[in-house]
Amino acid sequence: MSSISQNAPGKTVLLMGNEAIARGALEAGVKVCAAYPGNPSSEIIGGLAKVAEEMGLHVEWSINEKVALEVATAASFAGLRGLCAMKQNGLNVASDFLLNLNLSGCRGGLVLVVADDPAGVSSSNEEDSRIYAKLGDLPLFEPATFQEAKEMTRSAFELSEQLGLPVLIRSVTRVSHARGNVCLDELPKSSTKPRFENWLRFTPLPAIANHKLLHEKLNRAKEMAEKSPFNFYRGGEKPELLVVTSGSGWMYSLEALINLDVQDRIGVLKLGTTWPLPERFVLDHLKKADRILFVEEVDPFLENNVKELYAQNCVDLGLKTFFGKASKHIPDVGDLSPEIVTNAIQNLLQISYESRPADYSLRAHEIAAQIVPARMLGFCPGCPHRATYWAVKIALALDGRDGFVLGDIGCYSLGMGPSGFAQMRTLHAMGSGTGLACGFGQLNRFGLEQPVVAVCGDSTFYHAAMPALANAYYNGSNFLLLLLDNSATAMTGFQPHPGTGETATGGEAPVIDLRAICKVFGAHVEVVDPFDVASTVETILRLLEDKKGVKVLIMKRQCALVSAKHQKRLYRVAVEEERCLGETCGCNRLCTRVFKCPGLMWDRQTGKACIDEAICTGCGVCSEICPASAIRKEKA
């Protein structure tokens, strides 16, 4: 990874959007950085953690996003610069604090980066976090390029300090998780001593007076936005169509104009400060064209705000026609692509365009439809979650009372799909499987007879499920919580958490023992290794039979990708051809048809199972699945 900490002004390096944001924070002299990992935001704080020691920063993985924002805000209250980063769902968690912080204001530059995930590439939803800027009267930046991601972050710190307000940066997957050229600037040498000035008060009260002050600050931000270098226009004085865009829409729009060869017919107004809008600047450009197309990702935020502005000024501006999500020229769900923008402009200008010869498309589609099999997501080979869901499936079937599994956010969300044998039945917010179980566990008094099982990952447990577990004990709920302890925040890149004994910067940390917490919360606690399938099934069955109170079964087995980095494989696994009875076995290909670990294959020539040695990680679980004992494991 090209180091974000090199002091080489003028040097051009290849940076991920998230790394560019991290570099911008370093160039702004940030001192405290905090986050809970969540894609597509994780590399911002992850990158800063790697350089924390040499740059003299405090960088932490906080227990959740609200605490992360509070940690960064404390730095700001003490006069230092603080950075907080999160994904869109995280802002919901942090919003309770944020929507009071706007009224109390802050002191040292405080920047909150939210990386949205249009199309939910690595998320459960595709919410648009820009709405929080409007809700909280907070200034908002939207970077469109990697260079801009760095520059905007630096500017956001300055703006925050000038206004005494936190500033939001909204990135998206295609900026955060993409890479491009970034030219570096100087790293400052600052040594501000933190001090909490005792004559200052940080409180939203009195709410009305502070709300008024907040509006005044926002008006100042609006004036400053009028001159922002992040807002600019490219095009002629009388374009046939004006494209108004922000964020990732900017590069897609340029791409569309090149594809269609209409650079001289269309103007593009690119906005980087999208709340509050630079009103005079926007109105000046609306005058240029009668037809206006909005290009932005997820909600029609820019579209609605510009239309609102137009409504107040329509007498001066005359009739305009607006195109975008409301007119269905741009889809109102999913992410953007060069094709979507090209199609929209093509339709509006009524020009024809073919990206490749039609006969090629036809041939390629035919071949793909005939011979290319679908490839769905699944647990990695050797993943402990596959073993867990297998045991759950068998235990619930043996129990026979139609029990069900409530879940939430993590790698184990894949338990909804075929690789988790479709065992998980609910998925919402972090920790909400356990919260829902609290409720289901009360329904037996109304006649619910099915056993209630919740699954929760270790990092998710610390983040949001602890209150639910305390609630369960206090209110006398009855369910079984399977705590999937793979000793990592695996989904987002294996970040450490309070159970791993390691800090974000690689230092030693005290371990908050899951077993001890659950016991304190009044649960009956046991621990199993999910790779030991038989005893896992037996334990689950026994705990399901206990009809009183909260039971926690800790499924203890490290993430296969983490253990592969520092541990030898457990077993060499092989199929004994003589023992595998193939289609005649009567197991109906249990190993491949049902268990279907990617390390297993069905050899069509021999009609028997075999192991893909390039994929198998040697967990040995499949050897317990095979009824003919044909899959053998030997200690590696």
Place this chain on the structure above:
Amino acid sequence: MFIPKDPFNIIIGGVGGQGNVLASQILGEMLVAQGYVITIGETYGASQRGGAVMSHLRISRKDQFSPLIPEGQCDLLVALEPVEGLRILDRYGNPRVMTLLNTRPIQPLDVISGNATYPEVSKVIAEIRGLSRRVWTLNATEVALEMGDPIFSNIVMLGALCGIGVLPISRQEFETVIKELLPSRTLDENLKAFDRGKETVEEVTKEK
């Protein structure tokens, strides 16, 4: 040596876990060092979990292009897995595309379970040949397994990419970049993987 077209669009695609992200980053760094403007777009969410994944590289002398290659406009496809190569050509191929292919299949879950079949690899290569202007192949996974770890497959493919001579990249630049990016203890093995890829790759001529 220069890029053959501006922007020159490369897709490195395969199955999550095969290392397309690292390969695209190494290639990008090699080109930035020569003054090119690079954009790389990646499919991340599925990267470790066995799904179909791609990295899009845009290489230009002058402009920063968007992180997604427009459909039908791939110039060079580096396919780490056979049917993934076809899947990408279906969406991004065109008559001028060149393809470098790792011939070792990874079976999708639907194939493992028997709900779908994996086509004969020779058939896949023939179809890719029909949809591409030029095609080169090697079994990069086999080469990596011979070295003792399939993890080197992506580096073997980068060596092969250097070997086909389409891009302005050399072993020297590869060495400089991986010295910065990867732990030094892996340097010798990565260089060996690169060299083995470069030696092993072969062009598939049109036989029909």
